[in-house]
Amino acid sequence: MTSIIFIHPDGRNVCIEANGAESAMLAATSHGIDGILAECGGNAMCATCHVYVDEAWLDRLSPMGSEEDALLDGAAAERLPNSRLSCQIQLTPELDGLVLRLPDRQV
Numbered sequence: 001m002t003s004i005i006f007i008h009p010d011g012r013n014v015c016i017e018a019n020g021a022e023s024a025m026l027a028a029t030s031h032g033i034d035g036i037l038a039e040c041g042g043n044a045m046c047a048t049c050h051v052y053v054d055e056a057w058l059d060r061l062s063p064m065g066s067e068e069d070a071l072l073d074g075a076a077a078e079r080l081p082n083s084r085l086s087c088q089i090q091l092t093p094e095l096d097g098l099v100l101r102l103p104d105r106q107v
């Protein structure tokens with residue numbers, strides 16, 4: 001089991017079990033996490049799955065690809081050094097307890 005904690009802009013914390021989802025975005029949308037729109041369905045085309053990765057977890061994620069990097073420049077909310085697209089965060093057992101903060105808007 002890989003659990004993920006989403007922290008909303010208002011401070012609400014929601015902990016979900018990924019239940020085998022391949023990406024943090026799919027785990028979020030299957031649990032109805034508002035704040036993750038994922039308009040392109042995970043094809044790295046929309047940037048509406050933007051998240052801020054808790055600093056303690058940043059180094060444990062797979063490196064950012066050039067497509068993701070370019071898309072994050074167009075994200076609706078401010079891009080920060082810990083910005084990632086949740087559809088590009090591949091879940092592994094090592095990411096159990098991952099903490100992701102949601103931006104204040106996705107569009």
Ligand code: FES
Nearest residue numbers: 040042046047087
């Ligand atoms: S779901 Fe569209 S870029 Fe992640």
